[in-house]
Amino acid sequence: xxxxxxxxxxxxxxxxxxxxxxxxxxxxxxxxxxxxxxxxxxxxxxxxxxxxxxxxxxxxxxxxxxxxxxxxxxxxxxxxxxxxxxxxxxxxxxxxxxxxxxxxxxxxxxxxxxxxxxxxxxxxxxxxxxxxxxxxxxxxxxxxxxxxxxxxxxxxx
Amino acid sequence: xxxxxxxxxxxxxxxxxxxxxxxxxxxxxxxxxxxxxxxxxxxxxxxxxxxxxxxxxxxxxxxxxxxxxxxxxxxxxxxxxxxxxxxxxxxxxxxxxxxxxxxxxxxxxxxxxxxxxxxxxxxxxxxxxxxxxxxxxxxxxxxxxxxxxxxxxxxxxxxxxxxxxxxxxxxxxxxxxxxxxxxxxxxxxxxxxxxxxxxxxxxxxxxxxxxxxxxxxxxxxxxxxxxxxxxxxxxxxxxxxxxxxxxxxxxxxxxxxxxxxxxxxxxxxxxxxxxxxxxxxxxxxxxxxxxxx
Numbered sequence: 511x512x513x514x515x516x517x518x519x520x521x522x523x524x525x526x527x528x529x530x531x532x533x534x535x536x537x538x539x540x541x542x543x544x545x546x547x548x549x550x551x552x553x554x555x556x557x558x559x560x561x562x563x564x565x566x567x568x569x570x571x572x573x574x575x576x577x578x579x580x581x582x583x584x585x586x587x588x589x590x591x592x593x594x595x596x597x598x599x600x601x602x603x604x605x606x607x608x609x610x611x612x613x614x615x616x617x618x619x620x621x622x623x624x625x626x627x628x629x630x631x632x633x634x635x636x637x638x639x640x641x642x643x644x645x646x647x648x649x650x651x652x653x654x655x656x657x658x659x660x661x662x663x664x665x666x667x
Numbered sequence: 668x669x670x671x672x673x674x675x676x677x678x679x680x681x682x683x684x685x686x687x688x689x690x691x692x693x694x695x696x697x698x699x700x701x702x703x704x705x706x707x708x709x710x711x712x713x714x715x716x717x718x719x720x721x722x723x724x725x726x727x728x729x730x731x732x733x734x735x736x737x738x739x740x741x742x743x744x745x746x747x748x749x750x751x752x753x754x755x756x757x758x759x760x761x762x763x764x765x766x767x768x769x770x771x772x773x774x775x776x777x778x779x780x781x782x783x784x785x786x787x788x789x790x791x792x793x794x795x796x797x798x799x800x801x802x803x804x805x806x807x808x809x810x811x812x813x814x815x816x817x818x819x820x821x822x823x824x825x826x827x828x829x830x831x832x833x834x835x836x837x838x839x840x841x842x843x844x845x846x847x848x849x850x851x852x853x854x855x856x857x858x859x860x861x862x863x864x865x866x867x868x869x870x871x872x873x874x875x876x877x878x879x880x881x882x883x884x885x886x887x888x889x890x891x892x893x894x895x896x897x898x899x900x901x902x903x904x905x906x907x908x909x910x911x912x913x914x915x916x917x918x919x920x921x922x923x924x925x926x927x928x929x930x931x932x933x934x935x936x937x938x939x940x941x942x943x944x945x946x947x948x949x950x951x952x953x954x955x956x957x958x959x960x
Contacts, residue, residue, distance in 0.1 A: 531673065554705060557772055568775055569773065572773070642858035643771050
């Protein structure tokens, strides 16, 4: 039951984490200060821990640390520009008031990022389907959908 | 927090079987891990060694072979199955079952085969596989064997797999005729919910008449085909509303649901009748509309 070394790319930077195999990616990221990744249900239900692994949105509580060996992981921190400028999706969420308590927001933003990479002009249905794994308990879905549409428009420009 | 375990990532099927023989019941196989990790977190499964099979190339991919069928590797995620065009075209009941499973994010990790090997009665992918007569391919220390899906699951969370065996892929034979299929699921919400009851239906339009295949989920300890209803429908000249209702009654007679946190036995029986009517109507309409398979 020894500790293992896991090498991966975190938000564009080569990173090495040392931990036990039982450490989930969620717990490893938070222990290293990547706190945009939220610990919600830790059972794969709520989506507050969503990150991109090699471009694919995943719930990081359902991933063991050794699974990201050699892979690229992007969190909401990774969408912020080098001078601190927010990503259009992050801006749109703020401007549209798509945040109440904010706990679900970083996970929502990662799912939206993956959606807009694939589909630059999603319909309401596309958005709902893409966010079906991200729960918002403040029930702010209407403003979230508005924010996604605004972000999509900003990114198409 | 998960209990401690050792983690190994074998590179071949042979190496995996070697590990299974060596560690037996103290080991657990992990592909997607979306089921295993939840059970390990609750300390209901306590493996000392987790065997991660995602590094084995032979177990990956979804491939369709014309005139033969669909091969779904043990590591293929549910979204990879959905992304294969032939699945939507030729196996609509599988396509719809995949879409009804969990949510977009989990489907990026959860494997198709994992939903089957879990052996839970509410598994979304199993009823459709029963309708298409899918075959589970197993590798073990004594070689390989094929088991029909209906025989693979023997009870809730129980399968024919021994502790030294591994499912390598599932094979779904191609239907050489026009066919329609669908999967109808009842749950409390659309995303991320287990079925209270579900019905998969496939109708094959053969030269000597129509072939009906009906299978139900979450209403019996193991997968079933509603054979009496299938036989009745095959022998029916006119497929009117009465015939469909009679068939639906026969389907409810072939299931044996339990009462649990998601629904009562009585509710499940009522709903199986309604879901069957809906599924049959959808398939018959699909065939009329020339929905090809």
